[in-house]
Amino acid sequence: MISSAPLVRRLPPAYRPLFAPGPFRRLLPALSVSDLGDGMSAVAVPWLALQLAPPGRAGLLVGAAVAAYVLPGALGALLLGRWLRGLPARRLIRADAWTRAALLGAIPVGWAFGVLGPWLLLVLLAGSSLLHGWGASARYALVAEVLPAERRLAANALLSTSGWVAMIAGPALAGTLTAVVAPAWVLGLDALSFAVLAVGAGRLSIVPVPVPVSDSDRSDSGRDRPPAGAVPRGEGLRVLRTRPELLALLVLTWLFNLAWGPVEVALPLFVGQELAAGPGLLGAYWAAFGVGAVLGALAVGMLRRGAVRRVLLGIVAAHGVALLSFAPPGPAVVSVAGFAVVGLVYGPYGALSLGLFQDLTPPPALTSVLALRSSVLMTASPAGATLGGPLTAVLGPRAVLVGAGLAMIAVAVCAAGAPALSGRLARGKSAGTTSGARARAGAGG
Numbered sequence: 001m002i003s004s005a006p007l008v009r010r011l012p013p014a015y016r017p018l019f020a021p022g023p024f025r026r027l028l029p030a031l032s033v034s035d036l037g038d039g040m041s042a043v044a045v046p047w048l049a050l051q052l053a054p055p056g057r058a059g060l061l062v063g064a065a066v067a068a069y070v071l072p073g074a075l076g077a078l079l080l081g082r083w084l085r086g087l088p089a090r091r092l093i094r095a096d097a098w099t100r101a102a103l104l105g106a107i108p109v110g111w112a113f114g115v116l117g118p119w120l121l122l123v124l125l126a127g128s129s130l131l132h133g134w135g136a137s138a139r140y141a142l143v144a145e146v147l148p149a150e151r152r153l154a155a156n157a158l159l160s161t162s163g164w165v166a167m168i169a170g171p172a173l174a175g176t177l178t179a180v181v182a183p184a185w186v187l188g189l190d191a192l193s194f195a196v197l198a199v200g201a202g203r204l205s206i207v208p209v210p211v212p213v214s215d216s217d218r219s220d221s222g223r224d225r226p227p228a229g230a231v232p233r234g235e236g237l238r239v240l241r242t243r244p245e246l247l248a249l250l251v252l253t254w255l256f257n258l259a260w261g262p263v264e265v266a267l268p269l270f271v272g273q274e275l276a277a278g279p280g281l282l283g284a285y286w287a288a289f290g291v292g293a294v295l296g297a298l299a300v301g302m303l304r305r306g307a308v309r310r311v312l313l314g315i316v317a318a319h320g321v322a323l324l325s326f327a328p329p330g331p332a333v334v335s336v337a338g339f340a341v342v343g344l345v346y347g348p349y350g351a352l353s354l355g356l357f358q359d360l361t362p363p364p365a366l367t368s369v370l371a372l373r374s375s376v377l378m379t380a381s382p383a384g385a386t387l388g389g390p391l392t393a394v395l396g397p398r399a400v401l402v403g404a405g406l407a408m409i410a411v412a413v414c415a416a417g418a419p420a421l422s423g424r425l426a427r428g429k430s431a432g433t434t435s436g437a438r439a440r441a442g443a444g445g
């Protein structure tokens with residue numbers, strides 16, 4: 001955590017105000033620790049599934065495990081809104097973190113007692129992700145709650161960068177540890193990281209940044225409005241219906257993440273089967289991805305204005321082109337470098353897309369809208385991962401990795417001709433003009 005004045009002065013100007021005393025600076029270390037735990041899970045979850053899979057079922061179980069780690073979060077975001085949508089962001093972060101800590105912590109316990117099998121692994125992974133749609137969206141709702149609009153893009157980028165740094169250190173650390181201990185114990189460290197976040201969020205006190213009131217708001221005198229802090233049911237859907245540019249961006253991101261899902265299944269099988277290597281090389285792939293993503297995410301935090309539509313579509317297309325580095329047979333260093341480029345071009349995507357949501361969503365509805373966004377996006381990558389299992393069994397992991405890249409290029413080409421993306425999204429406010437940011441998150445993105 002950067003706290004001394006000399007170090008803060010060396011940061012780019014856009015980031016310096018974020019390290020002033022306040023709730024964002026206090027919570028950032030705990031968020032970074034939990035990101036590191038999630039980075040370790042990128043190796044530990046599929047490698048543990050490989051160890052537990054029955055003969056001939058490795059691809060199916062890896063796909064199911066990757067999906068179970070995130071997909072129930074989408075169901076939680078959709079089904080639990082009645083009870084959770086009105087809670088403060090800090091409480092949502094804490095509830096998600098304690099759930100993750102408890103259920104992921106049960107995995108090494110089950111391994112130690114010899115009762116951890118494929119079904120128990122899937123149940124525990126699924127339960128751990130149930131509240132993650134709310135917890136992940138609450139991080140960015142917290143940014144909008146405690147920071148003024150002009151600092152949000154940099155804060156979003158810093159949160160994204162924390163996730164990408166974790167994708168450097170986490171998989172590398174997990175790959176090293178998995179060569180010594182079972183991957184179940186690595187998931188125990190992931191559980192511990194979320195316990196740290198839960199404690200940190202519990203100690204946080206927040207004074208929200210005042211929201212400016214426009215003349216039109218004053219003239220309405222509060223008629224036909226919910227009380228402050230209340231969010232009507234269906235508010236997230238209503239906002240998306242009235243903002244076609246956000247709906248179009250959500251569809252683009254969903255298709256992008258759907259094409260990404262098979263990569264998370266095919267990559268560990270590519271390493272273990274085609275390259276006949278171990279978890280250390282899998283960690284190297286994810287670490288290279290993280291290095292590229294850190295550079296991309298930090299760069300976007302210093303943007304002021306930009307053609308958001310062209311940048312987002314360009315990211316999707318370039319992401320796909322970089323995955324084509326898996327096509328030629330040869331040494332692993334070629335595809336590792338290509339995976340670093342995959343991370344580099346993806347790094348800015350989350351900051352730019354979330355900046356648009358923060359800019360164009362009314363503040364009282366932001367948590368609800370971001371939770372809806374998370375619930376929708378959380379279905380994409382797991383759905384792709386579920387498809388990735390049988391596809392990998394039929395086509396082989398190399399063909400699936402290349403096919404995912406071709407699918408992304410096709411998504412970008414088709415989206416470039418969509419009316420909402422080519423029109424209203426282009427005329428919408430740039431994420432860098434007035435506001436402050438995939439993570440795996442995914443997460444994320």
